Amino acid sequence: MRTVTNYLITNMAVGDLLMTVLCVPFTSSSVILLQHWPFGSVMCWLVSFSQAVTVFVSAFSLIAISVDRYRAIIYPLQPRVTRQHARLVILLIWLLAGGTCLPIAVTSRTWIPQRERHYRLNEYYVCQEHWESDSRQYYSLSVMLLQYFLPVLVLMYTYGRIAVEVWGKASALFEQNDSREARLTRTRRKVILMMVICVAAFTLAWLPFHVFEITTQIYPSAFEWPHIKVLFWAVHAVAMSHCCMNPVIYFTMNDKFRERLLESLGREQSRVTLECQQLNRMAGASARSTYLNSVKYDTSGV
Known part of the structure; x- marks a missing residue:
């Protein structure tokens, strides 16, 4: 099972595991249960940075998988990507993700909200990004474009072209009664359908979070709503649930993965x-x- 595609899927799984271990417990407990950050300044920047990095790793891995499938199906005569190239792509994904999220690591810190009496009297800290100017809005917009809209556009284009190629070719082969090629094409169609479902899961899981981000950026007064923390946790939970969707999808739709597991x-x-x-x-x-x-x-x- 050590193929180029599976190397990239494994890389995405590593990001999902890091999200599960480093992000989900801390965010849920601090936002909903405790409503303050008791884990210290080191964990503040580590959790904030790793959470952003793992999201980018998942998004960039999906792009790399779609491009690899696109080259293999649309241009089958071109040289295939080797496993060595896949390792270099994985390294590049982590470097790009880490470089893009570096401002989050620099600006994430713990502080006591002086405007809120409850936090001030009990010396309760919160973990948030602290920006000196309005650059936070421009950075959030850039992150949104790179982490969500760019992957969605690339995935829609690549898998759209692949679907047209595979489904059209399958129809022609079925008419010619070429059983071997038709069986191979059916396998490709099933793989493409699985990847499309993965893309749909990524798109739908992160859509509420980005809608929340855009709304709060345009209307900062939304943070004065008394239930804003519950809403934030809800969209955050839906977004982070993406890290447990991929194993279910692969186990359900990938026969070889299920058999090997x-x-x-x-x-x-x-x-x-x-x-x-x-x-x-x-x-x-x-x-x-x-x-x-x-x-x-x-x-x-x-």
């Missing part, structure tokens, strides 16, 4: 069962040895 789980279960059997045999042998020794040296009945 079940095979791996079966091997692990077999290994554990074998170790338990060996331990039982060792325990039984030890018990028999102890019993024989006790009989050998017990002369009380003689």
